[in-house]
Amino acid sequence: MALTMFMLPFGYHYDAWRLPHSRSDEVARFSFIRDMALAAEEAKLHAVFFADSNDPKGLQISDTRSATVYEPVSTIGALSAVTSRIGMIGTASTTYSQPYSVARQFAGLDLLSDGRVGWNVVTSFGAAANFSMDKLPPPEYRYRRGAEFVEVVKKLWDSWDDDALVNDRERGLWADPERLHEIDHVGEFFSVKGPLNMPRPPQGHPVIVQAGQSSHGIEFGAAIADAIYTVQPDLEKSIEFYADIKSRVQANGRDPEKVKVLPGIMPILGETRADAEALSQELADAIRMDAGRRTVSRVLDVDVSDLELTDFIPPERMIDNPERMERWRLFRDLALEKNLGDLTVHIARSMGHRWMVGTPEEVADSLIEWFDRRACDGFNLNPPSIPVAMRRMFDLLVPLLQERGYFQHDYRGDTFRERLGVEVNPRAYRR
Numbered sequence: 001m002a003l004t005m006f007m008l009p010f011g012y013h014y015d016a017w018r019l020p021h022s023r024s025d026e027v028a029r030f031s032f033i034r035d036m037a038l039a040a041e042e043a044k045l046h047a048v049f050f051a052d053s054n055d056p057k058g059l060q061i062s063d064t065r066s067a068t069v070y071e072p073v074s075t076i077g078a079l080s081a082v083t084s085r086i087g088m089i090g091t092a093s094t095t096y097s098q099p100y101s102v103a104r105q106f107a108g109l110d111l112l113s114d115g116r117v118g119w120n121v122v123t124s125f126g127a128a129a130n131f132s133m134d135k136l137p138p139p140e141y142r143y144r145r146g147a148e149f150v151e152v153v154k155k156l157w158d159s160w161d162d163d164a165l166v167n168d169r170e171r172g173l174w175a176d177p178e179r180l181h182e183i184d185h186v187g188e189f190f191s192v193k194g195p196l197n198m199p200r201p202p203q204g205h206p207v208i209v210q211a212g213q214s215s216h217g218i219e220f221g222a223a224i225a226d227a228i229y230t231v232q233p234d235l236e237k238s239i240e241f242y243a244d245i246k247s248r249v250q251a252n253g254r255d256p257e258k259v260k261v262l263p264g265i266m267p268i269l270g271e272t273r274a275d276a277e278a279l280s281q282e283l284a285d286a287i288r289m290d291a292g293r294r295t296v297s298r299v300l301d302v303d304v305s306d307l308e309l310t311d312f313i314p315p316e317r318m319i320d321n322p323e324r325m326e327r328w329r330l331f332r333d334l335a336l337e338k339n340l341g342d343l344t345v346h347i348a349r350s351m352g353h354r355w356m357v358g359t360p361e362e363v364a365d366s367l368i369e370w371f372d373r374r375a376c377d378g379f380n381l382n383p384p385s386i387p388v389a390m391r392r393m394f395d396l397l398v399p400l401l402q403e404r405g406y407f408q409h410d411y412r413g414d415t416f417r418e419r420l421g422v423e424v425n426p427r428a429y430r431r
């Protein structure tokens, strides 16, 4: 299995930061995120993952889960100095950035970390008002721009030949200009001359991660990604999704075994069932129902202010449209089954990702079943709280997966690509 961890400093479970054991007073300091990364590295996880949003709205309604306090590029830069084996995936938006800058940032991180970096390619939601736009462009436009963006970034990473850095003191050449190639890209969105002004990244291309779940998003992921994050609460549906992604990867002329599908999972663990239930209850009790209700309103895009927690949201209030994220439909379907109170707690727990309360044996059995039935190639672990529930994942669950032969006892290979088992040293343009 490939295992990565979602680096949410407040914990993935809504309001976990309010528990007495949280370290929320230390969030935004380097020492805090360093400790999380080192714990994940000690547990031999393949990578830590930093989401990013550029959107302060979550914080304005006191939803710390969507607060991306640790900006990915700067944070991974700092973590490069204190970690040595673990991969580090950072998010950057193709809607709000330029390819030359992103190519440099991730090439730079890959160089500083000796080939341990991944780029989570997102087309973003929200935040348009912070980037001189009236509103977010529609998905079809964003994905078209995203596809050209990634093409340009790859061309830039490939603009140096492997042997371009000659360091020839006699001839006075550090990089051989003959082996640096202008890319002369002119497309619908970007015109970029190139070459990159820094050497080719150690991995060739940093690992590419993607999480689109709409039809545009899935197609995009199958074309460009080495790893796919996804929300899959249901085993049978995940098996379908997995088969669909793998066949699309193949249709793109790529090797399906080299593309890892990683659904999110939030394990709420205890040494005994009673311990796990106690932690689960403690987490549920921490949820501020008024704030949780505002989050339900935000993610479902519906007014619930007049409803009691025992009421169901009237179905006619939830209006679908093609610009909705796939996860919206998942929440809508849940809202048909659960009253507002139960829905609030459910969404608060893991934002639609699968969550489990149980002993390490129960959770390990289930993860193994998903893996064996080809519902996934591993998981993105969502730590319910920091540090207690995160430590339980590392101390109780990971060793069991190792014992049963499903997870690595140590890192193998020199780069994140090798360790993750995806294509090594890819080059899309020019040899």
Ligand SMILES: Cc1cc2nc3c(=O)[nH]c(=O)nc-3n(C[C@H](O)[C@H](O)[C@H](O)COP(=O)(O)O)c2cc1C
Binding pocket: 050, 051, 052, 053, 091, 121, 122, 123, 124, 125, 139, 210, 211, 212, 213, 214, 215, 216, 217, 218, 229, 230, 231, 264, 324, 325, 326, 327, 380
């Ligand atoms: C685990 C996971 C992490 C994600 N992280 C981010 C993120 O950091 N920033 C972002 O803008 N979108 C993020 N997304 C959203 C996806 O990029 C994508 O927009 C979403 O899954 C909806 O898919 P669609 O755009 O194809 O509708 C994430 C999704 C998942 C499942």
